[in-house]
Amino acid sequence: MPSYTAPLKDYQFVLHDVLQVSQQDIPGFADLDRDFTSAVLEEVGKLSSNVLQPLNAVGDIEGCHLENGVVRTPTGFKAAFDQVREGGWTALDAEEQYGGQGLPYVMHTAANEPMVSANMAFNMYQGLTHGAYSAILAHGSDAQKDMFLPKLASCEWTGTMNLTEPHCGTDLGLMRTKAVPQDDGPYRVTGQKIFISAGDHDLADNIIHLVLAKIPGGPDGIKGVSLFIVPKFIVKDDGTLGDRNGVSVGKIEEKMGIHGNSTCVMNYDEAVGYLIGEAHKGMRAMFVMMNEARLGVGLQGYSQSEVAYQNAVAYANDRLQGRAVTGAQNPAGPADPLIVHPDIRRNLMDQKSFNEGARAFTFWGAMLLDKAHKTGDKDAEGLVSLMTPVIKGFLTDKGFEYATAAQQVYGGHGYIEEWGMSQFARDARIAMIYEGANGVQALDLVGRKLALDGGKHLMGFFEMIKTFIKDNEGNEGLEKDFLDPLKAASKDMQAAAMYFMGSMKNPNNALSGSYDFMHLMGHVCLGYMWARSAKAAMAALEGNAADTAFYETKIATGRYYMARQLPATALHLARINTGAGTVMALDAAQF
Amino acid sequence: MPSYTAPLKDYQFVLHDVLQVSQQDIPGFADLDRDFTSAVLEEVGKLSSNVLQPLNAVGDIEGCHLENGVVRTPTGFKAAFDQVREGGWTALDAEEQYGGQGLPYVMHTAANEPMVSANMAFNMYQGLTHGAYSAILAHGSDAQKDMFLPKLASCEWTGTMNLTEPHCGTDLGLMRTKAVPQDDGPYRVTGQKIFISAGDHDLADNIIHLVLAKIPGGPDGIKGVSLFIVPKFIVKDDGTLGDRNGVSVGKIEEKMGIHGNSTCVMNYDEAVGYLIGEAHKGMRAMFVMMNEARLGVGLQGYSQSEVAYQNAVAYANDRLQGRAVTGAQNPAGPADPLIVHPDIRRNLMDQKSFNEGARAFTFWGAMLLDKAHKTGDKDAEGLVSLMTPVIKGFLTDKGFEYATAAQQVYGGHGYIEEWGMSQFARDARIAMIYEGANGVQALDLVGRKLALDGGKHLMGFFEMIKTFIKDNEGNEGLEKDFLDPLKAASKDMQAAAMYFMGSMKNPNNALSGSYDFMHLMGHVCLGYMWARSAKAAMAALEGNAADTAFYETKIATGRYYMARQLPATALHLARINTGAGTVMALDAAQF
Structure with missing residues (x-):
């Protein structure tokens, strides 16, 4: 439907x-x-x-x-x-x-x-x-x-990422899968990996598993992890497929959503594996995949919100229920469409202003990645590295929230699987978890990324916003509705960063506010994107763009975000400023 | 599990x-x-x-x-x-x-x-x-x-509520089901009802359907709706069961959750129906069920968060992953339990402080209902009437949010059905929808309940909080951590109510903020409950209660709520104060 x-x-x-x-x-x-x-x-x-x-x-x-x-x-x-x-x-x-x-x-x-x-x-x-x-x-x-x-x-063969084991997800140092070097050939990989998306399927002739494993005798913990290529079918020197490798599917997991993707338990039993890069440097290679993957997962978050939004708008225009409080809008019909009601509007505007801001944020992040990779620009690399946990964590939290909000527009029909709105919410839910659960993204952001290269990229981001505001001062269309709120939000973010810097002695103070900071920064990023978007739309209108309705809608949607979403930064700052006191007050037994 | x-x-x-x-x-x-x-x-x-x-x-x-x-x-x-x-x-x-x-x-x-x-x-x-x-x-x-x-x-027979039809949920005035009076006996009811929970099952000998229907010739719209008893099996005068009535199950819906309950399409085909109360006054009778039901649905919201929380705590204590940033807490083990990490704490404290506040709020609401029913106290009746949409709307929104947050503690295991955390979230989701979707609760609150009896009950609630604060001034334990934040939150709520009163000319200004007001008021209610709870816990400790750990935990949990949750009132007020401008800016075609 x-x-x-x-x-x-x-x-x-x-x-x-x-x-x-x-x-x-x-x-x-x-x-x-x-x-x-x-x-x-x-x-x-x-x-x-x-x-x-x-x-x-x-x-x-x-x-x-x-x-x-x-x-x-x-x-x-x-x-x-x-x-x-x-x-x-x-x-x-x-x-x-x-x-x-x-x-x-x-x-x-x-x-x-x-x-x-x-x-x-x-x-x-x-x-x-x-x-x-x-x-x-x-x-x-x-x-x-x-x-x-x-x-x-070409996807003639497909790939997988094998990190998680039953007893370790975030903490990969606990890994038990082993890769044993052979005198006369490649390594042999043995162990069990779980939650392997696309772990097996009938869409391709071969599946190339990238598997993290430990080479016996290597360093303990995460520093002793190496990355291996383990093909489902051994590839012969001439490129044709040979024997089945020692890898098999233990089971398929029953999940809340993304049922169309096979999430497998993968068992490796002396499977032939080819070391990628250096021994014990597997995490470095894996991080290449993970940073890209995190941007892709952020995209999953808002893309589910986008499709859910589209259907919610259609339903809100179609479903007749109640009358506008200011007078009937559809007097010939038995009732007005849902979209006349302010609270339905509020809900749809929340979704719309998020989706469009999130898209700009994600595309910008992708462009920064291009700049980093294709020009070797270290500032671009640092900036996108700073943004990655925000793109992943903030966009997937909000993506799920708004997929759920779109479901709400349907009332009871939203809860019935037949209408499809439940699936958007259930599918979106995983994006908050995989590729590093969002709490881990927040930890990465506050514990690692803020201080990266001496805080240079964080400062660069503040400077970027400051410059944008300064460059556009006096622009009447932007000033009150966009620049002022952006300035306030950015100030909140700076205050939070200052608080964290003052928390060196008690890192729990910073980490108790990490999740709020991820959201605070997410709002600032989307606010910045909306300010840039509004400027671009105004420029298009001044340049006599043909589709005036499109650009005017863009500006109005941005105004909504700045007025009703961006003020969340103050709440996040207020929470951050309370530190670890109330968060860490209880003993484990008191929960 | x-x-x-x-x-x-x-x-x-x-x-x-x-x-x-x-x-x-x-x-x-x-x-x-x-x-x-x-x-x-x-x-x-x-x-x-x-x-x-x-x-x-x-x-x-x-x-x-x-x-x-x-x-x-x-x-x-x-x-x-x-x-x-x-x-x-x-x-x-x-x-x-x-x-x-x-x-x-x-x-x-x-x-x-x-x-x-x-x-x-x-x-x-x-x-x-x-x-x-x-x-x-x-x-x-x-x-x-x-x-x-x-x-x-005794539940020897069970009951159902039949309101919704395919084309009408909230707007019951559009109802088509008809009840035709007979010369020689009860009415005959014909029509289709959907989303009928417990509509049919094998748990009881008979099912007593309460069905809203229109008697032909009655007033148009909601004023022409009557309530009927339609038993699955006709009950004979001696109380034994007679013929099967003209009611049948069209189908069972496939839903996101609550699979154990049969949600049925019910077809009535000249079914024998007995009028309850007066003709055309069906909504009055139905509201008796609905107010009670809404309190019960609010309870569903936090009760799912409660059970999800219990399991999240167990997992957080059991699962070893990473090390505490302040030094290993479980040095003999391969890693520390999740519960050492500040962000896991933050998440669990969010859940715990909500669940316990919500319970106090709901039990208080139930006591007010008793007072209203058993003593005829009109103030209690008015107050619980004011609170009902908040209990329903706020507690189910938050209940789902925290059931989802508890699921998050499990990482990937939370997404796998085997661990049961997904079910809590999927089941909790319906509570935001049925018994009046939460947007409708917000509309009821702002459009009807605030002004009920000339705003008397709203004023009464403000007065109650003011008196509580005044009565406890000088109580050092309460003042800074509980009374001050409660005062600030209550002030935000008063400012929002004032804004609404100034919006008489443009009701869209009030209705654009209705959802935020429901949450703002929810926080004030939970803040009030926590202040009372802290006072009670302190009194118990002063009275040398045996279980000091229990009461100390209670106070610490309350402090968390006041410090980190209650400040949300300022954000809701900020949004409310922006009025309808950005919410209603777009034409329907611009979405």
Whole structure:
């Protein structure tokens, strides 16, 4: 019953009006003109609406099944995966030498959004493959790259990430999986990994597992972890598939959502594994995947909120219930549509202003990644590193919150699976957990990222906002509605950072406020994005853009965010300032 | 895998230390001494932990099934229902003349909490019966009471509430179900009702449907709605069951949660129906059920958060992951338990301080209902009427939020159905929707309840808080940590109410802030409850209570709420003060 249409104008607005991608001095960006990105995104939008979205409910209802050791994906997934593959959608930003199109990562990100909105569980099969590709690209040997990258770029083979074990998730130092070197060949990997998304399936001929394991005799804890390539089928030197490797599916997990993706327990039994990069330096290689993956998970968060919002708007326009308090709006009908009611508006505006701000934030983060990778810009790298836990943590918390809020518009129909709104909420829920639970993101932000390079990137971010405000002072359209609230919010964020700096002696004071800080910073980032978006929209209107309604809507939506969402920074600061006192007051037994 | 233990000490604390029930001048309350309530609640706690909780997952996994027109409940439900019935747990507060125990409603509420925490879906079968009992008691004829009440009190028969139709939920004036008077007997009811919880099942010999319908020729809209008793099996004059009535199950809905309860489409086809009370006054009778039901739904909200919290605490103590930033707490083990980490604490304290505040608020509401019903106190009636939408709306929003937060403590295991945390969140989600979606609660609060009796009850509530603060000035333990924040929060609430009063000319200004006001007021109510709870705990400690750890924990938990949750009132006020401007700025087509 739900439907989805890619918000193409919004993609274009962020890419061109806000980020001005084609004018960036980053290799490859000059090619990203409006016509080109429009053509690409329109095409992937169609694929998403017509092919992927109709399979979203199918995936949810059927789920994946383990039959005789092999996972069967839901009806239609294989044919759709072939279509995605044939369209080249899996390799937009892969290197041309490995069969990709060599486009910037920001373009991959923009093209990814409609596919994730349309069918998050389905898109994970290629999303994980993309991560595996990146890790091998960054740390693999030339021989490994030649053997695996072309097949991963095309998704002829897919990839997985194997980190978690039954007794360790966040704390990977506790890992037990072992990789034993052999005198006459590659390592042999033995152990059990859990929660392996896309761990097995029938969509590809081979599955390339990236597996973290410990080489016996190496350093204790996280410093003794290495990364291995463990293919499901051994790849022969000529590139053809050989024997089945010693890896098997223990079971498929029953989950709250993303039923269309197979979450597997993977058992490794002396499986052939090829070391990636240096021994004991596995976390470094894994982090390449993880940072990219975290941006992708942030995108999952708001993309579920986006598709849920679209359906909530349709329902609010369609469902007749009650009368507007200011007088009937649909006097000929038995009642007015839900959308006349202020509280329905409030709810929809919350969703809309978040989704659009989150998109700008995510695309900006992707552009920063491009800048870091393609120009070696250390400031860009530091800034996106600072932003990554916020993109992941804030956007997935809010994405779930607003997917749930969209469900609420449907009343009782929202709770019935038939209408599809429950699935958006259930699917969105995982994004708060995987790729580092959001509490861990907050810890990473406050415990590591704020002080990165001596706090340089945090200061750079404050400076960026300050400069933006200064540069636009006197702009009447911006000043009261955008610059003033942004200034206040940024001040709250600075005060919180100052508080943390004063907490060196009692780190619990800072860590008790880490989650609030992640949200505080998320709001500042979205406020900054909205201020930039409003400026861009005003410029377009001044430049006599044809679609005035679009740009006016953009400005009005931004005003909503600044007026009604951004003030949350003060609450987060108030909580942060209370420190660890009340948080740590109880003994464990008193809970 | 999850477990549940009724927090008996907390029940006793609220009933005796905070509310001092046995000293209240309300008929029947003198009997509620500590020993008595302890004995009752301990017993129902055991039943809940041992019988109902183990069936919670069974109900979720199996669900209900329609077989040959009859609904089959999950394995074990029937035997458990018999046990609940035989223990007299369905009739604690029913009138003695109808076989009940005549206890106050507050006692029913306290006894209800563990059953709902243990198995929400199961408990709905008796919860709806309780509502049907109350409606017939308040508005039925003597003959109807004699015929139906004893069987409903014992749950030998169960009850349902039939309001919603496919095209109307909130706006019941659009109702199409018809009740046609007959020359020679009762009405004949025809139409379709949807989302009927416990609509059919195999737990009882008969089901008494309370059905809203229109008598042809009556007034249009909501003023032409009447309430009917429509039994599944016609009851003969001698009380035995006769023919099957013209009511059947169209289908069972597939839902996000509460799978153990059968949510049915009910088709009425010239079913025999008996008018309750006066024709066209059905909403009045229905409201008796609805107000009580809303308090019960608020309880569902926090009771799911409570059971989720208990399991999160157990997991946080059990799961070893990472080290405390201030130094290892479990040096002999491979890692420290999760509970050492400040952000895990923050999360658990959010849950704990909410659950305990919510319980006090709900029991207080139930006591006010007793006072209103048993002494005819109009102020108590007005106050609980004002509180009802807050109990329902705020406690269910937060209950879901914290059930989800508890799930988060489990990381990936929280998303796997096997661990049971997903069910708590999925079950809790419905409480935000049924019995009037929370947006409708906010509308009721701001559009109706604030101005009830000329705003008398709102003023009474402010006065109550003011008096409490004044009476306790100079109490050092309370002043800084409890009274000051309560004063600030109450001031925010007054400012919001003032803003609404100034919005008479543009009601959209008030309604755009209705949802924020519901939450603002919820925080003030919980802040007030915590201030009272802290005072009571301090008094107990001064009185040399034996269990000092319990009372100290209570005070520390209250301090957390006042310091870190109550400041949310300022954010809600800030949003309210922005009025309708940004909320109503867009045309429907601009969404």
